[in-house]
Amino acid sequence: MTENRSLQSIRGTRDLLPGETEAWDVVEGIIREVMGIYQYREIRTPLFEDTQLFTRGIGEHTDIVNKEMYTFEDQGGRSLTLRPEGTASVVRSWLQHRLGAQGTVNKLYYLGPMFRQEAPQKGRARQFHQFGAEVIGTDAPEADAEIILLVLAVLDALGLETWALHIGSLGCRECRPGYRDILVEFLAGVESLLCEECKERMKTNPLRILDCKNEGCRLATAKAPSHLDHLDEGCQIHFNAVQALLSDRGIPFTVDPRLVRGLDYYERTTFEVLSPDLGAQDAICGGGRYDGLAQMIGGSDRVPGVGFAAGIERIMLALEAAGVELDFEPICDVALVHIGEAARQRLFALCDILRRAGVACTIELFDRSVKAQMREANRREALLALIVGENELKDGMVTVKNLVDGEEEQVSFEDVVSVVLEKLEKMDDEAVDEEPQDWSEEDDGSEPEPGEAA
RNA sequence: GAGAGAGUAGCUCAGUCGGUUAGAGCACCAGGUUGUGGCCCUGGGGGCCGGGGGUUCAAUUCCCCUCUCUCUCCCCA
Secondary structure, three states, X not given: OOOOOOOOOOOOOOOOOOOOHHHHHHHHHHHHHHHHHOOOEEOOOOOEEEHHHHHHHOOOOOHHHHHHOXXXXXXXXXXXXXXXXXXXXXXXXXXXXXXXXXXXXXXXXEEEEEEOOOOOXXXXXXXXXXXXXXXXXXXXHHHHHXXXXXXXXXXXXXXXXXXXXXXXXXXXXXXXXXXXXXXXXXXXXXXXXXXXXXXXXXXXXXXXXXHOOOHHHHHHXXXXXXXXXXXXXXXXXXHHHHHHHHHHOOOOOEEOOOOOOOOOOOEEEEEEEEOOOOOOOOEEEEEEEOOOHHHHOOOOOOXXXXXXXXXXXXXXXXXXXXXXXXXXXXXXXXXXXXXXXHHHHHHHHHHHHHHHOOOOEEEOOOOOOHHHHHHHHHHOOOOEEEEEOHHHHHHOEEEEEEOOOOOEEEEXXXXXXXXXXXXXXXXXXXXXXXXXXXXXXXXXXOOOOOOOOO
16 A cells, blocks of 8 residues: 555645735734724634533534534543634633633633534635634623624624624523423424424424424424514513614614524524625624533533624635725835846845845845846836846946836945835835825715716 | 535646547746846747546546545535
8 A cells, every 4th residue: 555645635624825815814914903992802722622612512412513523532532622613612711710700801802723524615614714702701781782793893894894694592591491392392293394303303402493494394393483482581681682782883683583503502692694695605603692601611600601703714705705805915125136146145145134124125046037037026016126237246336226117226235225215215105195095984975876888 | 424516737728529749828937138027029848637447459538436626405604
């Protein structure tokens, strides 16, 4: 068995290449900026955890735990799992480090890879990336509303304007069993119409039957009693309050009586943000309240918490579908162009001096023609070219060419750094004058009328 | 996990009803312009036709397996 096939990234994972990483940097930067404005602080938890954190937190009977986790044994025989989501880890960390010891409310956010062994397709990978935020320590409906407003603020800052917000309530520990009984009673009457999987769910998690996409199940459960009609007083008041807070901010939303999330730790508020541009995998964000989670993973008390998680790949796809441009090329200020070996050496040193002065420089490492070096400079949209050949070496000069207007001048080696800095500053000012930044948010109303063609 | 489609140059794709040197556009390199970018012209380098096996005188083409991607179901971010 000497198979020697070329190795590649494994199914469901991919490389982010130059050209993509820049866009990711932009997106991640915007996420962090908005998190800062909302006063959420970053938490970074390990990529793998004790398997029990997820089986107990997410739930034994969920798809994630049942068939999607990357679970392995370490050398000590402990069962470890690559995190399939972020919330359980954040709450675990919150408990472990007693972040709530002072009775304060903690606002935390995270950003990073998650792992689920699913069939890869558009908008779904085995290693994918989420950012999310959690408010731990309060059951105030303002926390629920803020979490939703926060993710919408991120989407807005990214330029993603088309989305649909669905919200629902699952009730709490107190009222859920009552509803569950009512639902099971109803479902028993239509059980013969349900798919096999749902018949199984009757025993394990009947609430999720309402979320089944199977045609037969949908019809059979069309008239099922809604959880929203069986909330207890506290849950009803809470849900009303969340809705009122969103309405006050003019946020459009749809109350979805059948919104059931795939993780067992949710109580009360649940929500999803959907993108109409994505097709089958249209959920770009999901979240809700999880007041029982801390106890499920070993905390001594119930700890109120609410949060969301959003898929970065899906947001990227939605941005692309919406035509939002994120691409940008790295800036190159100066291209160093040599003619001959001696000049090349001289420029190599100058290049590093300029770089240490903060000037982005490119220098030829092969021995290509001047024409090729200039073409490279043009490709990188360098502002200046510094050209040195035998003539310049003889006179101790550098030819400084402005690549925007084509003007050239000779500068001594001693002065070249300060001259370059001066010219770049001047060119930068001119560029700003020509293209005012758009953070003014002012719409001058001069948009061309649609349908107006020449 | 189940079903469908696709893999040919760095990229986007033609093509071979099985047959001799497998093509285009873009990109790249060089020359036209003795040391100067963008436009133009000319030329050039690049391909185990995804991998393995089978049928055949002959396979990139047909068959099987496998890997990967895309889409759907399911589930989720």
